[in-house]
Amino acid sequence: MIQLRQLCRDFLVGDQTVHALDHLDLSIDKGEYLSVMGPSGSGKSTLLNMLGLLDKPSAGEYLLNGTATSGLKEEQRASLRGGHIGFVFQSYHLIPRLNARENIELPLVLAGIAPKLRQPRVAELLARLDLIDRAEHIPNQLSGGQRQRVAIGRAIVMEPDLLLADEPTGNLDSKSGLEVITLLEELNAGGITLLVVTHDENVGARARRRLHMIDGAISRDWQTDSAESKSILTAKPLTGKPLTQKTDGKTPGAF
């Protein structure tokens, strides 16, 4: 699904060049669950922004579903982001004047989907995220865990193939952090490709595939014991069906 070839991202700070990503090679298959760890400044966020088409490489190539993204116009990149990629940020990035329901609904609104089609989808997500009581609350009136659940709702409302989470538990206590992580894992179980950047060893260890970064390069890339991952997954079952089901092969965002 994703292939990075000799990917570089340089920043010019003063008259010094920082190699945030340094000739990085990586390939990710559909449905994988990866965690990315590493010291601060090692390029984790830069990598995630690159995968999310928020940033452009200085050199190298990024192939998404076989297409070279370097040839894409900004408009096409925007539409790929909207339809295929979901983001979850450490600081939530909710729009403060919109309530929980409206924040979740936002991608559907921006995509120009009719209100009639939006309503059931948002209602379903609110129920699924256990936010029905909080639907009319603005972010200020929500706890960190609730905010992050709203952000996750917004990230998956367009049914993306790829979910990118940059320290999603970074601002949360361990209990709501675990809730958020299990929610993400459940989405992954439903078929979505999940990549989580984290500083938390416990969070990182849950992923089936783990990346460790140092100085803009991947220093370690290993699969954890699948039995262990499975046991974690089944240890905390969540009610209901998986959120993301793409068995009918329809393109996301085209509903």
Place this chain on the structure above:
Amino acid sequence: MRFGDLLAFNFKAIRRQRARSIMLLIAIAIGVLAINLLTGIGEGGKQFVLGEFDILGKNVLIMVPGKKETTGGIPPLTGETTRDLSLQDAEAILRLPDVSAVAPLIPGKIEISHGSLSREAFTIGTNRAFFPMRKLELAQGSILPEVPMDQAVSVCVIGSKLRRELFGSRPALGQWLRAGDSRFRVIGILKDRGQGMSLDMNDAIMIPVASAQSLFNTEGLFRIFIELRGLQELDKSRLRITDLLKNRHDGEEDVTIITQDSLLSAFANILDTMTLTVAGIAAISMLVAGILIMNVSLIAVSQRTSEIGLLKALGLPARTVRLIFLTEAMMMAAGGAVVGLIISQVLLFMARQTYPSVPFTTPSWAMLGSITVAMFTALIFSAIPARRAANMVPVDALLDKTAG
């Protein structure tokens, strides 16, 4: 993004930034208010003057004693007299072949009484020709009799309001009125014409000009209305009348002849000045509003940097980001325009209540124009901020730490 969703999204943002929205609204409202109010006043004045002349007709000249330059400003309607205009002058003018009628005028105010009722009334010494010239119609009786101008006859025609006040419901025709030392028999009553223009004929009494001369103890005429047979030779006729008066007044050109055109062109000057003022005020207030819009929008764009980053991360293309900021400015401008429009119309309505005879109304071109100008101002001055928002690199915008 659907249009309705766009409006709703913007509306929430506008409501959130109340202070800046109100500031913008006021700036736009002032501009729109100025345009609508001033054009409304100008148009009202113009219609008023045109209405006045509609009654007289284009082929009527007004002669006033005294000479003034007619090129600058309004002609001397009040007239400082150097040499009197006499009844003989009026008769001489009437003998000219291109003149069809002449109506002399001596106005005054005098106490009119009937029985125990009395009232100060506007008194006009004139002749028979005055009635058709001013399009005065009778409700009862007849107009002043056909007599030589210098012959005093003790008859009068009165306005409908004066009749009501002096006679109530009793018949007035044939009754005698006392005016100063003289007595006049009522031979005609004017139709009620509603609020008149400059002279309220409902409240007036008309007597033969020679009677007015003795009543007010004056020889000179205040004005002479001259009706020409046709319009084609207006300038020639005007010269001929001037020459005639010059001959009669020992070669001195001491009268002024006013035509509808000369009065209108004098008024057009005033209107032009007014239009320039309107344009100036509009331009300045719109410029101020525009600069406000630009600054305030630039601030908003930088305040909302992380929101813009998010919108882009959620897949919103640059052109839609630009559209959001453009329509937001235009929505505020539209709000301001509506407020300005409403205030101007309320003020003009109040002006019409105070001066019922002047039709103060904003012409529709000014209404449409002011709204268009307001919207264009918003569009033009929000273009730069909107482009700045649209061109933001998503990752940089998201990383902006000023907002969460």
